[in-house]
Amino acid sequence: MVEVTYHCPYCGAVTSIDRAPSLQDASVTRHPLADHEYAATTADVEAGDGIEFVCLGDVGGEATATGNARSQSSTAGDRAGPRPGRDGCGRTFYLNYRQSPPPTVGPTR
Secondary structure (H helix, E strand, O other): OEEEEEEOOOOOEEEEEEEOOOOOEEEEEOOOOOOOOEEEOOOOOOOOOEEEEEOOEOOOOOOOOEOOHHHHOOOOOOOOOOEOOOEOOOOEEEEEEOOOOOOOOOOOO
16 A cells, blocks of 8 residues: 545645555546445545545644646636645545546457
8 A cells, every 4th residue: 555645626725645555546636426335434445436525634644755637627717736734624625547448349440
């Protein structure tokens, strides 16, 4: 497990979560993506298509890694960026995992 940090697309507060290093981030969005199932931060975060965060800020200590999803975020108008140590705003945001393409069955013609 590794600690990965994300910042809220609304207020910039930084939050962290422990998860498997093999998971690949695709984006952080303010709204859930259609046809995605999200795990709560207190559940099995590897079981869904991403994680549903409630912005609380950094309640668990120092950050050791930074999620790379910021550059692909749907919050291009948010110029504030990460704000470590800031209290959270209580709004919900979503981390979306990169989806693997479906497997190919049989020969392609």
